[in-house]
Amino acid sequence: MKGRRWELTPKGVKIGRAESCEVLVADVVAELFHCIVKLVDGKPVVLNLASDHGVVVNGSNVDEAQLKPNDEISVGGECFAIAAIGGEKRGGGAQIAAPVVALVLALAAVAFVLWRKGQTKPPAAPTPVATNAVAQVAEAAVTTNRVVHVVTEERVVTNRIVRIVDNVMVTNYVVEVRRVDEKTGAVIVESDNAYVPPEPTDGLVLSEDGKTLEFVPQGIAHVVIPNGVTTIADRAFANHKALETVTIPPSVTKFGRDAFRGCDRLTGVFITDLAAWCQISFEFDNKHWNWEISNPLWYAHNLYLNGLLVRDAVIPKEVSSIGNHAFRGCSSLTSVTIPKSVTHVGPGAFASCGNLVRFVVAEDSRHYKSVNGLLLTKDGRTLVAVPGGNGEAKIPEGTFEIGDRAFAGCFKLTHLSIPDGVTSIGYKAFTDCSGLTSIAFPPSMAKIAHGAFSGCNGLVDVYITDLAAWCRMAVDENGSPLDHDGKLYHNGALVVDMKIPDGVTRIGSHVFRGCSSLTSVTIPRTVESIGGGSFAKCDNLVEIRVANGNRHYKDDDGVLLTRDGRTLVAVPGRMENVKIPNGVEVIGSLAFTRCKSITRVKIPYGVSRIGYSAFSGCKELAEVEIPNSVNSFTSVGTFWGCKSLTSVTIPGSLANVAESAFNDSGLTNVVIQQGVRNIGRNAFRHTRLSNVMIPDSVTNIAEGAFAYCKQLESIAIPERLTNIHERAFEGCTRLLDANGKPLLTRVPSTAEKTKSSRSAK
Numbered sequence: 001m002k003g004r005r006w007e008l009t010p011k012g013v014k015i016g017r018a019e020s021c022e023v024l025v026a027d028v029v030a031e032l033f034h035c036i037v038k039l040v041d042g043k044p045v046v047l048n049l050a051s052d053h054g055v056v057v058n059g060s061n062v063d064e065a066q067l068k069p070n071d072e073i074s075v076g077g078e079c080f081a082i083a084a085i086g087g088e089k090r091g092g093g094a095q096i097a098a099p100v101v102a103l104v105l106a107l108a109a110v111a112f113v114l115w116r117k118g119q120t121k122p123p124a125a126p127t128p129v130a131t132n133a134v135a136q137v138a139e140a141a142v143t144t145n146r147v148v149h150v151v152t153e154e155r156v157v158t159n160r161i162v163r164i165v166d167n168v169m170v171t172n173y174v175v176e177v178r179r180v181d182e183k184t185g186a187v188i189v190e191s192d193n194a195y196v197p198p199e200p201t202d203g204l205v206l207s208e209d210g211k212t213l214e215f216v217p218q219g220i221a222h223v224v225i226p227n228g229v230t231t232i233a234d235r236a237f238a239n240h241k242a243l244e245t246v247t248i249p250p251s252v253t254k255f256g257r258d259a260f261r262g263c264d265r266l267t268g269v270f271i272t273d274l275a276a277w278c279q280i281s282f283e284f285d286n287k288h289w290n291w292e293i294s295n296p297l298w299y300a301h302n303l304y305l306n307g308l309l310v311r312d313a314v315i316p317k318e319v320s321s322i323g324n325h326a327f328r329g330c331s332s333l334t335s336v337t338i339p340k341s342v343t344h345v346g347p348g349a350f351a352s353c354g355n356l357v358r359f360v361v362a363e364d365s366r367h368y369k370s371v372n373g374l375l376l377t378k379d380g381r382t383l384v385a386v387p388g389g390n391g392e393a394k395i396p397e398g399t400f401e402i403g404d405r406a407f408a409g410c411f412k413l414t415h416l417s418i419p420d421g422v423t424s425i426g427y428k429a430f431t432d433c434s435g436l437t438s439i440a441f442p443p444s445m446a447k448i449a450h451g452a453f454s455g456c457n458g459l460v461d462v463y464i465t466d467l468a469a470w471c472r473m474a475v476d477e478n479g480s481p482l483d484h485d486g487k488l489y490h491n492g493a494l495v496v497d498m499k500i501p502d503g504v505t506r507i508g509s510h511v512f513r514g515c516s517s518l519t520s521v522t523i524p525r526t527v528e529s530i531g532g533g534s535f536a537k538c539d540n541l542v543e544i545r546v547a548n549g550n551r552h553y554k555d556d557d558g559v560l561l562t563r564d565g566r567t568l569v570a571v572p573g574r575m576e577n578v579k580i581p582n583g584v585e586v587i588g589s590l591a592f593t594r595c596k597s598i599t600r601v602k603i604p605y606g607v608s609r610i611g612y613s614a615f616s617g618c619k620e621l622a623e624v625e626i627p628n629s630v631n632s633f634t635s636v637g638t639f640w641g642c643k644s645l646t647s648v649t650i651p652g653s654l655a656n657v658a659e660s661a662f663n664d665s666g667l668t669n670v671v672i673q674q675g676v677r678n679i680g681r682n683a684f685r686h687t688r689l690s691n692v693m694i695p696d697s698v699t700n701i702a703e704g705a706f707a708y709c710k711q712l713e714s715i716a717i718p719e720r721l722t723n724i725h726e727r728a729f730e731g732c733t734r735l736l737d738a739n740g741k742p743l744l745t746r747v748p749s750t751a752e753k754t755k756s757s758r759s760a761k
Contacts, residue, residue: 005083012038015075016049027076034075037067044082046073197272198247200226216240227251232259237296241265246296250276255294266299274305275316281323281346301331317341322349328409331355334389338375340365345375345384352409352432356387371396386410395419402429404449411435420444425452425479434458439481443469450476456484463489468501475510483514483537500524507534513590516540519574523560525549530560530569532589532611539596541572556581571595580604587614589634596620599644605629613637620644626651633658639665646688650676652697657683659702668711672698679705693747694718701728710734716745 006013006022015023016034025034033049044067048054054061056074067073073080201224205215212231216223219242225232227249234256237243243263250273260266271277282295297303303310310330314337315322324346327333333353338345340362350356358373369378372394375385382401386393391412395402397419404426407413411434420442430436432455439459443466453459462481464470467490482488488495495515499522500507509531512518518538523530525547535541543558552563559578560570567586571578576597580587582604589611592598599620603610605627612635615621622644628651636659639645643666650657652675659680662670667687672679674695681702684692690711694701696718706712708731715735717724729735729742737743 008037008039008044010039012036012047014049015073015080023080025076025078027078030076035073037073037080040066043067198222198224200224216243218242221245223247225249225252230254232256234258235261237261237263239263244268245270246300247271248277248296252276253280255280255282257294259294260296260299263296263299266296268302268304269296269300270304270307272306274310274313275319277303278315278319278322278326280326282325282328295325295328297327298329301329303327303330303332311335313337315339315342320344322346324348325351328352335360338362338365338368343367347404347427348408350375350385351388351405352411353388354409354411355389357389358387359385386413388412395422397421400424402426405429405431407433409433414438416440418442418445423447425449428452428454431455437461438463440464441470441481445469446473448473448475448479448481450479452476452479453481453483454478456481459484460486461489462486463492465491467495467498468504471500471504471507471511473511474508475513477510477533480510480513482512482516483510485516485539486514487517488512488515496520498522500527502526505529507531509533510536513537519543520545523547523550523553525551528552533593535560535570535572536590536593537573537617539573539594542574544570544572571598580607582606585609587611589614590616593617594619599623601625603627603630608632609634610638611635613640615642616640618642622646624648626654628653630654632656633661636660637663641665649673652676656680659683660685662687678702681705682707684709690714692716694721696720699723701725703727704730707731714745715742716747719746719748 013023014021014033014036015025016032017025017030018032021033031049035046035049035055037044037046046055046057046065046067048063054063057065057067058072067082069082071082201220203217203220204213204223204225206212206229207214210228212233213225213229213236214233216237218240221242221244223243224247228251229249230251231254232252235258236256237260238258239262241264243266245268246266247270250271309332311332312335313333317339318341319339320341321344322342325348326346328348328351331354333350333356335358336350336356337360342365345368359370359375361368361370361375365378367378368384369376369380373387373390374383374393374396376383376396376399380396380398382403383395383399383406384403386407388410389412391414393410393413393416395418398421399419400421400423402422402425405428406426407430408428409432411432413433414435415438416436417440421444422442423444424447427449428451429449430453431451434455434457436456436459438461440463459481494517496517497520498518502524503526504524505526505528507527507530510533512535513533514537516539518541520543521535521541522545527550530553535544544555544560546553546555546560550563553569554561554563558572558575559568561568561581561584565581565583567588568580568584568591569588571592573595574597575595578598578601580603584604584607586609587603587607590613591611592615593613594617596619598618600623601615601621602625606629607627608629609632610630615624616637616639619642621642624645626649630651631653633654633656638658638661640660640663645665646667647669648662648667649671650673652673654676656678657676657680660682661680662684663682664686667684667689670684670689670692672693672695674697676695677697678700679698679702682704685704685707687709688711689706689709691714692706692712693716698718698721700723703725705725705728706715707727707729710731710733712732713734732742735742
């Protein structure tokens, strides 16, 4: 190339190893697209395209520089110089009218001249290079993908995958050019390299018809699922610690329960059809099924389309629906372009995308629009999704609803002020906003859905301007923004001794749940209804008072009861000694929840029903007496998380041991009396029971009833009891045989024993 010249234009001259470059450099040190030299306002400028260290100009590394005559540019072993042929005075002062600037090859490193002697054409891609230094490189794959520069309205992207094979470093390049369509605004992708999908992995266990991936053997780092598979079975990849990448064909439409649970080393999900991926919905039973461990992106964070890391995702025009949680956790995303064809975006579709900064929506879309990068319904009434890569978000005026999971995973968000006019917050709308520390609510707020602020462990300060409006609000379970020991501020003042305003007739469920600033509450005579859990988990609350003349409620030594004394509504969280008054028939839902100082509770005879999670989280509760009058544990979690509770007798009057009744408690001993008929789902899960005897009145043991009781060594089961869920004893390592089946001791029923005894006589 010595002595060659290239004329510069505004379009420029690209230098690198790619065959599409005007100046080819056959040097493995050079990038595929290394740099470009072009005219800007008639002057030569060099721009770095892909070099980690910049471009060497006159011996210095630069990313961009204006060039002067005789400036030298070094790329690999080549050196180029700028020669001013026109537009400069020369010799006798003559000047050429048409300015022409040329790039001249001035010299080449001797070593590379010798290396290239006899070469007629440089290689299109680097060959494997063996080096002793390779042994020092981490064995894990290292992937880099970056937008390197904008060149004449084209975005050049290089994706370099470096891997180690038998101590040889192998480098593969894929080059992609993206341009923006002037009419539609869509990004059109063109590739210089055809993507060749890898071959399916050997040893995968498929169903007979080949449509279900049933099992993946341990130890495989890179799994390629064959096309034609439509379903990934429950736990197919569960706890595969070696798994690093998975390639999923467009035929897959369903991911089973816990499909990727525990795949902590997973770093990449590879697909070939973005439209097909959009159709997948990772929404399951929210109560019992964790969707996130079925979506591989929850662990991998990086999505690759035809070998390229997906950053600026352009949803294909044929897509009409984007499934629930489809891209959740995809950290590689920086922007999403949604075409007019999309009529539905599922909740959580783009949640926890930590680098996503904006949504772009086609102007002629009839269903959605983008305001300041946020995604809203076309009428602007519902906020659908907020990019997780922004540290702040301004909810547009005119918004009425914050949709389900709209802010989910926005961990960079620290403060938020919700504008007046917003009336509701959807299901898990702010879940996992771990950086959120303060939030201000308008008086228009009327409803907060279940789990709206779950995972917002740093949310400390909650600001309101209308206490009466706050009392009337409807808050679903785990929806309270105060639930993480939050402090409530009313017109800027910390709420400590709270007096509910006169005129308030209703205090909604959970509205003050978890409020750590409260020490006392005074309820006026106008209040007619108080929802369950209104004052639950208020750790510093010592007294609840009810004004004289209230016809619906009363207090008894600081404890809140209904006026007739039949229902115990709430116990202050700071109380140490609680005596349940005689005449109480019902212990209300969440009545004792997280009363941290209570160690002993004697439930008086006459109590027939114990409400939902009534004693959950009472970690110091070591002793409880349940009388034979109790015939119902309402719903779930009656004694969930009572870590100090080691022994309990369940009376025969209680036909059903409710779901998760003693889940995660400290039980080491339980006596189940004759008369109990059903042991509910997860009733004794994660306890320390070692020996259990089931009475012959029991007719059903539900899923997970004794799951993960790792100390459980023996369990006596009536001979006639056959309705035992297959996962009732899951994780009971001391009880299971080599095939994972529980070793049950079958015992005759009481009737059979009596009959046998009579026959013997």
